Amino acid sequence: MRFQFKAGLGLLAAAVAAVVVGGCGGSDEPAAEVVLRGGKVVTMDGQRRIAQALAVRDGRITFVGTDAQATGHIGARTQVIELGGRMLMPGFVDAHLHALAGGRALLVCDLAYAPLTRAQLAGKLQACLDASTDAGPDAWLEAVNWDRQSTAALDADPTRALLDGLSTTRPIAVTSSDFHSVLANSRAFALAGIDKDTPDPAGGKFLRDASGTPSGICEDAAGFQLKAAIPPDSEADQLEQGRAALAALREQGITSFMDAAAGEPHLRVFKALRDSGELTARVNLAINVDAENANTNPADEIAHARALAAQADSAAPTPAPGVRARTVKVFLDGVVNAPADTGALLTPYLQNIGTEAAPQWVPGTNRGQLYYSPASLKALMLASADAGLDMHLHATGDRGVRTALDAVAALRQARPNADFRAAIAHNETVAVADYPRFAALDVMAAMSFQWAQRAPYSIGDTESHLGAERFARMEPSGSLQRAGARIVHGSDWPIDPFDTFLALKVGVTRSGDPANPHSAASLAPIFEGPINDDPALSRDAVLEAITRNAAHQLRLEREIGSLEPGKFADLIVLERDFLAVPDEELGRNRVLLTMVGGKVVAALAPFDGTLSAAQKAGNARARLLSPRGSAGHAIPSTVPGAPHAHGGDGHNH
Numbered sequence: 001m002r003f004q005f006k007a008g009l010g011l012l013a014a015a016v017a018a019v020v021v022g023g024c025g026g027s028d029e030p031a032a033e034v035v036l037r038g039g040k041v042v043t044m045d046g047q048r049r050i051a052q053a054l055a056v057r058d059g060r061i062t063f064v065g066t067d068a069q070a071t072g073h074i075g076a077r078t079q080v081i082e083l084g085g086r087m088l089m090p091g092f093v094d095a096h097l098h099a100l101a102g103g104r105a106l107l108v109c110d111l112a113y114a115p116l117t118r119a120q121l122a123g124k125l126q127a128c129l130d131a132s133t134d135a136g137p138d139a140w141l142e143a144v145n146w147d148r149q150s151t152a153a154l155d156a157d158p159t160r161a162l163l164d165g166l167s168t169t170r171p172i173a174v175t176s177s178d179f180h181s182v183l184a185n186s187r188a189f190a191l192a193g194i195d196k197d198t199p200d201p202a203g204g205k206f207l208r209d210a211s212g213t214p215s216g217i218c219e220d221a222a223g224f225q226l227k228a229a230i231p232p233d234s235e236a237d238q239l240e241q242g243r244a245a246l247a248a249l250r251e252q253g254i255t256s257f258m259d260a261a262a263g264e265p266h267l268r269v270f271k272a273l274r275d276s277g278e279l280t281a282r283v284n285l286a287i288n289v290d291a292e293n294a295n296t297n298p299a300d301e302i303a304h305a306r307a308l309a310a311q312a313d314s315a316a317p318t319p320a321p322g323v324r325a326r327t328v329k330v331f332l333d334g335v336v337n338a339p340a341d342t343g344a345l346l347t348p349y350l351q352n353i354g355t356e357a358a359p360q361w362v363p364g365t366n367r368g369q370l371y372y373s374p375a376s377l378k379a380l381m382l383a384s385a386d387a388g389l390d391m392h393l394h395a396t397g398d399r400g401v402r403t404a405l406d407a408v409a410a411l412r413q414a415r416p417n418a419d420f421r422a423a424i425a426h427n428e429t430v431a432v433a434d435y436p437r438f439a440a441l442d443v444m445a446a447m448s449f450q451w452a453q454r455a456p457y458s459i460g461d462t463e464s465h466l467g468a469e470r471f472a473r474m475e476p477s478g479s480l481q482r483a484g485a486r487i488v489h490g491s492d493w494p495i496d497p498f499d500t501f502l503a504l505k506v507g508v509t510r511s512g513d514p515a516n517p518h519s520a521a522s523l524a525p526i527f528e529g530p531i532n533d534d535p536a537l538s539r540d541a542v543l544e545a546i547t548r549n550a551a552h553q554l555r556l557e558r559e560i561g562s563l564e565p566g567k568f569a570d571l572i573v574l575e576r577d578f579l580a581v582p583d584e585e586l587g588r589n590r591v592l593l594t595m596v597g598g599k600v601v602a603a604l605a606p607f608d609g610t611l612s613a614a615q616k617a618g619n620a621r622a623r624l625l626s627p628r629g630s631a632g633h634a635i636p637s638t639v640p641g642a643p644h645a646h647g648g649d650g651h652n653h
Contacts, residue, residue: 029073030057030075031057031073031074031075031076031077031078032055032056032057032062032063032073032074032075032078033056033057033058033077033078033079033598034055034056034057034078034079034080034081034569034598035053035054035055035056035070035073035074035078035079035080035081036053036054036055036056036080036081036083036088036571036573037052037053037054037067037070037080037081037082037083038052038053038067038082038083038084038085039052039053039083039084039085039086039087039088039573040052040083040085040086040087040088040577040579041053041054041064041088041089041563042087042088042089042543042563042579043064043090043562043563043564044089044090044543044544044547044548044561044562044563045562045563045564046562048540049064051064051065051066051563052065052066052067052070053065053066053067053069053070054070054088054563054569054571055070055073056569056595056598057598058319058598059318059319059320059568059569059597059598059599060319060565060566060567060568060569060598061563061564061565061566061567061568061569062565063565064563064564064565079610081593081607081610083573084606086573086574086575086577086592087573087574087576087577087578087579088563088571088572088573088574089543089547089563089571089572089574089578090255090547090548090560090561090562090563090570090571090572091253091254091255091256091547091560091570091571091572091594091595091596092252092253092254092255092500092546092547092572093254093255093256093257093546093547093550093551093554093556093560093561094249094252094254094256094257094258094489094490094491094493094500094546094550095257095258095423095446095488095489095490095546095549095550095553095554096258096260096392096425096446096448096488096490096491096492097257097258097259097260097490097491097492097493098179098259098260098261098492098493098494098495099242099245099246099249099257099259099266099270099283100238100241100242100245100259100265100266100269101179101261101494102244102245102248102493102494102498103240103241103242103243103244103245103246103248104144104233104241104244105144105145105494106241106244106245106248107240107241107244108142108143108144109124109125109128109141109142109143109144110143110144110145111124111143111144111145111146111147111174112145113145113147113177113496113497114147114150115147115150115154115456116146116147116150116151116154117151117154117155118151118155118156118158118162121146121151121158121162121174122162122163122165122166124143125141125143125163125166125172125174126166126167128141128143129141129166129167129168129170135170137169137170138170138171139170140170140171140172140173140188140230140231141168141170141171141172141173142172142173142174142175142230143172143173143174143175144174144175144177144494145175145177145494146174146175146176146177146183147176147177147456148176148177148178148181148183148217148339148340149337149338149339149456149457149461149462150456152338152339152461153456153460153461157207157217157339158183158216158217159209159215159216159217160183160184160185160186160189160214160215160216161216162216163183163184163185163186163216164185164186166185169187170187171184171185171187171188171191171229171230172184172185172187172188173188173226173227173230175223175227177494177495177496178335178337178340178457178495179495180219180220180223180334180335180340180342181217181218181219181223181340182217182218182222182223182226182227183216183217183218184216184218184226185216188226188229189214189226191229192225192226192228192229193229194206194214194225194226195213195214196208196211196212196213196214198214200222201221201222201224201225201292202221202291202292202295202371203220203221203291203292203331203369203371204218204219204220204221204222204223204224204225205218205219205220205222205369206218206219206222207219219334219340219342220331220334220342220369220371221291221292221371232265233265235268235269238265238268238269239269239272239273241269242269242270242272242273243273243278246273246278246279246280246281247618248493248498249280249281250280250281250594250596250601250602251591251594251602252498252500252591253500253572253574253591253594253602254281254500255281255282255560255570255571255572255594255595255596256281256282256284256321256550256551256554256556256560256570257281257282257283257284258284258285258286258327258392258490258553258554259283259284259285259286260286260329260392260394260425260490260492261286261288261329261331262285262286262287262288262325262329263287263288263308264308266285267285267308267311267312267323267325270283270285270323271311271312271323274321274322274323279321279322279323280321280594280596280601280602281321281596281601282317282321282322282324282554282556282560282570282596283321283322283323283324284324284325284327284554284556285309285312285323285324285325285327286325286327286328286329286392287305287308287309287325287327287328287329287389288328288329288331289301289302289305289328289329289330289380291330291331291371291372294330294372294376294380295372295373295376296376298376298379298380298382298383299379299383301380301383302328302380302383302384302387302389303387305328305384305387305389306387306388306389308325309325309326309389311325312324312325312326317556317559317568318597319568319569319597319598320597321596321597324554326388326389326390326555327389327390327391327392328384328389328390328391328392329391329392329393329394330372330377330380330391330392330393330394331371331394332344332370332371332372332377332393332394332395332400332403332404333368333369333370333371333394333395333396333397333399333400334368334369334371334396335396336368336396336397336428336429336462336466337457337458337462338460338461338462338464338465339461341366341368341465342368342369343368343395343396343397343400343428343429344367344368344369344370344395344396344397344398344399344400344403345367345368345397345398345399345429345470346367346397346398346399346402346431347363347367348363348364348365348366348367349363349364349366349367349368349465349466350362350363350364350464350465350466350467351363351364351366351465352464359464361464361467367399368397368399368400370399370400370403372403374403374406374407377403377404377407378406378407378410378411381407381408381410381411381422382410382411382414382415384420385411385415385418385420386415390420390421390422390423390555391420391422391423392422392423392425392446393422393423393424393425394425394426395424395425395426395427396426396427396428396429397428397429398429398430398431398434398470401424401427401429401430401431401434402431402434404422404424404443405424405434405437405438405441405443408422408441408443409437409441412441412442421442421444421552421553421555422441422442422443422444423443423444423445423446423488423553424438424443424444424445424446425446425490425492426446426447426448426451426492427445427446427447427476427480428451428474428475429466429470429473429474429476430473430476430479430480432473432479435476435479435480435482435483435485436483436484438480438483438484438485438486439483439484439485439486440484442486443485444485444486444487444488444549444552444553445477445480445485445486445487445488446488446489446490446553447475447477447480447487447488447489447490447507447545448489448490448491448492448495448496448503449477449489449503449504449506449507449537449542449545450491450496450499450502450503450506451475451496451506452474452475452477452506452507452510452531452534453506453510453511453512453519453520453521453527453531454511454512454520454521454526454527454528454529454530454531455512455520455527456520458474458475458531459526459527459531471532472532472533472534473532473534474531474532474534475510475531475532475534476534477507477534477537478510478534478535478536478537479534479535481535481537481541482535486549486552487537487541487544487545487549488545488549488550488552488553489503489504489507489542489545489546489549489550490550491503496518497518499516499518499587500546501578501586501587501588501589501590502516502518502519502587504542504543504546504578504586504587505583505586505587506519506587507536507537507541507542507545508536508537508538508539508542508583508586509530509536509583509584509586510530510531510532510534510536511528511529511530511531512527512528513584513586513587513588514528515584515588516587516588519587539578539579539586543578547561547562548561548562549561568596568597568598569595569596569597569598570595570596570597571595572591572593572594572595573591573592573593573607574589574590574591574592575589575590575591575592576588576589576590590604591604592604592605592606592607593607593610600615601615602615602618603615
């Protein structure tokens with residue numbers, strides 16, 4: 001039975017009465033350790049049954065049913081949690097984020113996604129320098145969450161000269177919020193050994209001045225090349241980043257996640273936190289492959305990834321969270337957002353041959369960048385499948401998406417019986433002819449729902465560069481689902497402020513929320529309303545994307561993703577009923593209790609009595625850190641109707 005969102009009480013009661021999916025707690029059955037009762041238990045099972053109560057023992061769900069039936073599972077030592085009518089559902093499964101990067105962003109110089117002119121950017125960086133006078137002259141200043149699109153729109157792309165003018169001799173690297181651009185000063189370029197004779201790496205480029213000298217901005221792999229000169233974080237630093245990330249994750253109700261560009265540090269950090277009993281979410285790692293080596297030596301690159309993945313947990317998952325790695329991550333193209341325009345398109349980006357006052361947009365010559373040839377991608381995918389590793393592919397442009405689908409088609413033909421799960425992440429522009437290929441090839445579409453709102457990164461210059469036809473099919477979650485695709489949600493944190501309910505709200509309405517400070521709609525009327533006319537998703541569909549479908553991507557569908565007897569007790573309790581609140585209020589919700597493997601890992605009133613003093617301190621830290629990485633989006637002044645930036649606080653109401 002599908003959810004009946006406007007069903008009367010009689011229908012709901014009938015639905016509850018129909019749920020008898022656990023035992024009745026007879027005398028020969030041990031009592032539950034925990035019983036949660038008196039709520040609306042949204043199981044997300046195949047029949048979409050709704051219950052009132054749930055029982056947990058040994059980290060697994062033992063019963064789902066009515067309050068009356070739950071009485072038989074309560075013993076003298078059973079902890080009974082009264083839900084007070086609140087909605088209980090499976091824990092969120094975030095199938096695409098960058099956990100260590102997110103934790104790190106909470107702890108370094110944070111530009112907070114703010115709309116900064118070049119002068120304001122320099123001022124923010126100088127403030128960070130002045131606040132760290134104990135750092136030596138050779139200590140790198142790293143800044144994150146820079147909205148390059150805003151700076152370029154308010155002024156122009158900055159160069160190294162802007163940073164060279166700061167009062168410091170320290171090397172500086174400023175990473176854009178989309179992680180596809182790095183701005184650096186001359187000291188940083190010198191330490192990295194990058195000059196006019198340095199070639200662009202595979203999968204990236206250095207922007208250059210008229211003489212060919214790198215001007216300051218490094219895109220994609222070029223940014224990685226520059227930042228390779230930064231001394232690595234200590235193991236203690238990385239552990240602190242992991243702790244900060246887990247604190248933010250459990251506050252958001254994330255009980256499982258996939259880090260979508262992982263390497264050895266991720267494996268080491270999360271295994272250490274697992275061994276110390278600090279792991280509060282199930283960790284899944286997608287091992288990042290090096291584009292340059294993968295293009296020339298795909299088998300060697302996959303062998304390296306497989307060796308790293310072999311160091312993760314190899315046994316069957318248990319109720320206690322662990323660390324798994326059986327996926328490789330491939331960056332197939334860049335981003336379709338202006339001014340980068342590096343997402344690979346089938347036809348060129350548009351360019352303005354008119355004036356700013358009277359623009360005339362015509363096709364240019366830039367079709368973006370494809371970081372793998374079709375042949376090399378097919379060879380890499382074949383090697384991945386033969387090694388028993390799934391593949392997660394970043395593709396934002398329609399040419400990138402088609403290249404990925406073509407590679408999967410070749411793999412399905414060459415290995416028709418291979419147990420290979422492929423997911424394409426982002427899919428911001430997809431050719432209409434390719435919509436049905438996702439289902440036909442069994443390819444998951446991993447979408448970041450929050451991107452389907454009107455925002456500086458979607459309208460304005462990006463809309464103009466893509467053109468009306470492409471923009472009309474921007475963020476096609478609804479069209480892909482209607483064509484049969486399995487839709488998966490991944491926040492891509494810290495690319496955006498970390499706000500799961502806002503993302504789900506945008507998935508349902510394709511518009512932001514003027515009352516939510518993490519939404520561009522809170523900043524100016526120009527950002528209100530739907531981004532385009534592509535179909536929205538239902539509430540059931542967005543919940544399915546962040547539970548059942550995400551669990552499928554992680555190969556955990558037998559253990560998590562729905563509330564059924566035998567599955568792990570990964571669950572959350574919501575402050576407000578997601579299935580009943582008005583559309584405009586879907587993004588104004590909180591997770592009041594998070595349980596992983598039968599253990600409460602985060603809780604707010606009235607459930608905070610389930611936490612120890614140490615856990616309460618961890619939750620307080622999560623609430624302190626999370627806003628630092630979630631300070632709102634930027635507003636380029638080139639967007640008609642947007643206010644002019646002042647002060648660079650990220651909101652400018």
